[in-house]
Amino acid sequence: MTELHGRPAAGPPRGDLRDPAGLAPDQRALYDAITQGPRGTETGRIPLTDEAGRLLGPFDVMLLAPRIGDAVQRVGVAVRFGGFATRTRELAILTVAAAIGSGFEWWSHEPAALAAGISTAQLQQLLDGEVPDGLDERERAVVRFAGVMARDRRLRDEEFAEAKRVLGREDLAVLTWLVGYYGMLGLALEVFAPPNPLSPPED
Incomplete structure (x- = not known):
């Protein structure tokens, strides 16, 4: 599998993952919405919980402010x-x-991408900041303009015109919201630094 470690963490995790047994009612409702909603159909490809049933990554952070967390997870479902x-x-x-x-x-x-037919060579090209070989015109546009928006936080006039030509306004809007949503999750992970399943276990 390809590897992306991201920026070095500023330090150890800034809190423990929350035990489902200790959740308040509004947190439990959010937990159930995440684990039993549409995401639950992809269990095994995109992990939601650890072996103890605790939510992983940004989903754990959503429990801190359940009302807003629920709105965020609904955007993610959409x-x-x-x-x-x-x-x-x-x-x-x-x-x-x-x-x-x-x-x-x-x-x-990454597992969902591999299951969808994206090769390890194509994943490596994504990691290298390249548009992978073997994509069709729409896929190339999605990769190109998602990268521009994630890095630059905008599209220039000529980029907007090209993205609109290939994707259409509606799908360009979908892509824009997708980039914003996953950027928001990335920020939550940077700020709250929940325990990371990528980190090696401590001795």
């Missing part, structure tokens, strides 16, 4: 299941993960 086809979506997500250095998002989405 982006994940109401937008692009799986292969195109995973290309976009991993482009963002590579651009912002989010090792957790790369780790959690």
